[in-house]
Amino acid sequence: DTGVSQDPRHKITKRGQNVTFRCDPISEHNRLYWYRQTLGQGPEFLTYFQNEAQLEKSRLLSDRFSAERPKGSFSTLEIQRTEQGDSAMYLCASSPRAGLNTEAFFGQGTRLTVV
Amino acid sequence: DAKTTQPTSMDCAEGRAANLPCNHSTISGNEYVYWYRQIHSQGPQYIIHGLKNNETNEMASLIITEDRKSSTLILPHATLRDTAVYYCIVRPPTGANSKLTFGKGITLSVRP
Numbered sequence: 213d214t215g216v217s218q219d220p221r222h223k224i225t226k227r228g229q230n231v232t233f234r235c236d237p238i239s240e241h242n243r244l245y246w247y248r249q250t251l252g253q254g255p256e257f258l259t260y261f262q263n264e265a266q267l268e269k270s271r272l273l274s275d276r277f278s279a280e281r282p283k284g285s286f287s288t289l290e291i292q293r294t295e296q297g298d299s300a301m302y303l304c305a306s307s308p309r310a311g312l313n314t315e316a317f318f319g320q321g322t323r324l325t326v327v
Numbered sequence: 328d329a330k331t332t333q334p335t336s337m338d339c340a341e342g343r344a345a346n347l348p349c350n351h352s353t354i355s356g357n358e359y360v361y362w363y364r365q366i367h368s369q370g371p372q373y374i375i376h377g378l379k380n381n382e383t384n385e386m387a388s389l390i391i392t393e394d395r396k397s398s399t400l401i402l403p404h405a406t407l408r409d410t411a412v413y414y415c416i417v418r419p420p421t422g423a424n425s426k427l428t429f430g431k432g433i434t435l436s437v438r439p
Contacts, residue, residue, distance in 0.1 A: 216370070245426060254414055254429030255371065268426070303370050305427075315361070316427060318370030 214238075216319035218304050224325045225294055232290045233322045237306030244287050245316060246279055247303040248272065255303055261287060294326045330354065330417045331430055338436040345402040347433055349415030352396040359418050360391060361427065362400045364411040371414065371429075374400065405437045 247255035263284035
C-alpha cells in the first residue's frame with residue numbers, strides 16, 4: 213500500500229500561467245476528493261469523484277478550475293490563468309467504496325505558489 | 328460550514344495525557360464524529376471516529392457524551408511527535424454528502 217500520491221509536491225508559477233496537479237489514489241478506492249488549504253485554515257472541500265463521475269463541486273471551484281478522473285483511477289486538477297489568490301496547498305484524498313463509513317486517506321499535498 | 332467548535336490551542340507535557348475537547352451541539356442522530364490531525368506540512372491523518380459509543384485504537388481514545396453534543400479525544404501518553412493541529416469533524420454516513428468539512432482545529436503543542 214503506497215498511500216495517496218500527489219505530484220508535484222511543490223510548484224511555483226507566474227501569474228497567468230496554467231498548472232496541472234496529479235493525484236494517484238490508493239488502489240481500488242473509488243472515491244477521490246480534492247481540497248485546498250491556505251495558511252492557518254483547515255482544508256476546504258473543492259470537489260469529489262466516485263469512479264470517473266464528478267458528483268459534487270464546491271462554489272470555491274471557479275471556472276478557472278477543472279478536475280478530471282478519466283478512467284476512475286488517477287485524477288488531475290488544472291488551474292487556468294493562475295492568480296496570486298490561488299496560492300495554497302492542494303490536497304487529494306481517497307476512500308473505499310460508498311456504503312461503508314470509512315475514513316479518507318490524504319496525500320502529502322501539492323504546494324502552489326503564484327508569483 | 329463546520330459544525331464543531333474547538334479551542335484554538337492547548338499544550339501538555341510529554342508523557343502526560345492530552346485531552347482535546349470538541350463541541351458539536353447540533354449533531355444529528357446519524358452523524359459520526361471524526362478526528363484527524365495534521366502535522367506541519369503534511370496531509371491530514373485519520374485518527375479515530377465514533378457514533379455514540381466510546382472508541383479506542385492504537386492512536387487514541389474517543390469519548391462521546393451521552394447526549395452526543397460533545398466529545399473528547401484522548402492521547403494517553405503524548406509525545407513531541409503528537410504536536411499538530413487536531414480537527415474534530417461531524418460527518419453524515421457515506422452517501423451523497425460524505426465529504427469531510429474541516430474547521431480551524433485545535434493546535435496541540437507537546438512540551439518536553
